[in-house]
Amino acid sequence: MPHTLTGFSYIAGQWHQGSDTRFYGFSPAQNEPLNQAYYDITLDLVDAACSAAQQAFVAYRQTSMQARSEFLHAIADEIDALGEQLLDTTHQETNLPMARLQGEKGRTMNQLRAFADALAHDLAPLNLHCEDAADPARQPLPKPHTQLKHLPVGPVAVFGASNFPYAFSTLGGDTAAALAAGCPVVMKSHRAHPGTSELMTQAIDKAIMRCNMPAGVFSMLQGVNYDIAHRLVAAQQIKAVGFTGSMGVAKALMTTIQSREEVIPFYGELGSINPQVVLPNALQSKPQLAQQLCASMLMGNGQFCTSPGLWLIPHDGADEFLHQVQQSISAAPSDTLLTPGILRSFVQAIDSLTQCTATNLVAKGEKSRDFHANAHVFSCDAQQFLDTPLLHEEVFGPSALIVRYRDMTQLLSIINALEGQLTASIHGFNEQSDIDQSVFEVLSYKVGRLIKEQMPTGVEVCQSMNHGGPFPSSTDVRSTSVGIEAMRRFMRPLCVQS
Known part of the structure; x- marks a missing residue:
């Protein structure tokens, strides 16, 4: 059965209209707005999504790696189950060739499964855990036992990209990396493909119920009001931001982040002439x-x-x-x-x-x-x-x-x-x-x-990939937004000593 589009936002398992302010998708092929109306989320509901993410974080961070692996596989399964409706909707909103969309859909599912496989192997590809033995006999002071672990940072805000409606948007690489790391996601959809974002959200909604995950582990915000984005990155519950977009928008969001009492990492991919x-x-x-x-x-x-x-x-x-x-x-x-x-x-x-x-x-x-x-x-x-x-x-x-x-x-x-x-x-x-x-x-x-000796277009999703670079191509030269290493952006070290 085809999925019905509502134009609503998704807050911790519930669909909300938000305000009465409407906006519409756009058909590049016809050069005219599409018929489906979407609604700007209210700022109160943005706050509710962030609060629900923080509440979900307490439970989600304690889930086993195997449970999170199964969750990511379930998301990929549900994306696949969207079938032709997803491709048709995205093609209507972007006019990207159908073959390109089919390939990008496959890549999006594959990157979810890649993170799932890393979790199933206890994050072995990331080598996140190390340990130093105690030496009580060391002089002049005994050496303690120390163990380095990595913890999820907390709820993550993710912004969808215009040019990759699947791979860098609702359930794209930033969302997959954050969820794999144990972080709930509050996702701001891109106005260029709101119907695609809603369908993808319907997919993760089914995966959440199927895997019995906390409802606040994912929320999706629709809207074109810039205040929505600024309210999101200013929320005290948000501990990191994944962003792909223009330099102008990135600078504005970073200014808001700098005004926070707790300044948080902003992982932005901003542009490149390659x-x-x-x-x-x-x-x-x-x-x-x-x-x-x-x-x-x-x-x-x-x-x-x-x-x-x-x-x-x-x-x-x-x-x-x-x-x-x-x-x-x-x-x-x-x-x-x-x-x-x-x-x-x-x-x-x-x-x-x-x-x-x-x-x-x-x-x-x-x-x-x-x-x-x-x-x-x-x-x-x-x-x-x-x-x-x-x-x-x-x-x-x-x-x-x-x-x-x-x-x-x-x-x-x-x-x-x-x-x-x-x-x-x-x-x-x-x-x-x-x-x-x-x-x-x-x-x-x-x-x-x-x-x-090769062209730059195309980014392989693998452990050794680095998709980032010195500013202004990205805001953090030390990290990647593609590949298993992307998970590190949403984790922090903890040393346990005894």
Whole structure:
């Protein structure tokens, strides 16, 4: 039977309308609002969700790892049981291709099961427990027995991302990591896919009842009023925040957190231009590189956090590379972006780059509809890039900037001028070259994931993955939002001595 959408928020096992203030989802494909109404949660109900999470924390933190493992498996099962309705609803709200949504749904279930498997093995992949034996005979003082454990920090606030309606949203990686760590979650849904968020919440509601978990272990807040988000991160019960979104919103939330009596960790993923370093020999040894970079940039119409937005290529011998870029981009069809706001920002960014005297337009795709975004690739030389702050900014959408460098000294100057990034790739890397190794070493201090001979788009969910990086790509360079290690963000050490 299909699930009925109510437009309500979910507070500790109960559905609530909240206020009378309505908002609507949006169909990017039709460029018009959808019919289903959703309701802003009231601030009192935000407080109720946080109080219920704290109450649930006392019981949930004492559940066995096996019980939490079964809970995460049950959530994955219930997501799968949503069937075609989930995919159809998300496609309507995002216009992301159905194949992409099917893959992301599978990834979301797999990451829940990965955390479940880690719990089933007593967190062995994280190696969280260690012990030092006592030595009563040690001089001049006896050595005590000490044991290091890790405890869940408490209720966690999670914010859904616009560009990954499953993997980084309601039951995405932040929620999975927090629940695996033993922390209840109060989740703020994203206005770009409210129906998807409600369906996913219906899935976890069934898993909570099926596994007899405390009702307050999960709540989902609908709404577009910014006060909702600020009330959530200011709540004294909330002990950490997982966030994927824009720099502007992140800074506003961090300001609210800084005003708390107890300042809490804010784990934010904020953006990245993911530089692609094309070393001189790659222009000859990788003849398909230009098409591969274009295809990577066009994935999701440029709306991946790991989309390659900056291509550093040697000045000499680049004519064929640029010709292939022109062919690929000119033939690229236009497509929708996730929200009207994202489209407006993209158009403004493209206008700024077009008017910038430092850049030249290499190629652009045809725009088949007024509300579509068409691909653009610009170019400049190294000194122009170094002298123009505008060129260092992320463009969220199908756009890239090619920067031509004349020698390795100039390339290193560009890399040193970069802000922190989620990823970077090196193409044409020679392990035996001291110069290439120096590029690798300098670039290592600018990124969270350094990739050899591959495109940056796509993030593997595994123990060794790191999805984060130096600021401003993320707010905590020491942690990851993808992979089993993400659980560490929501745990704290406790030493027991005797």
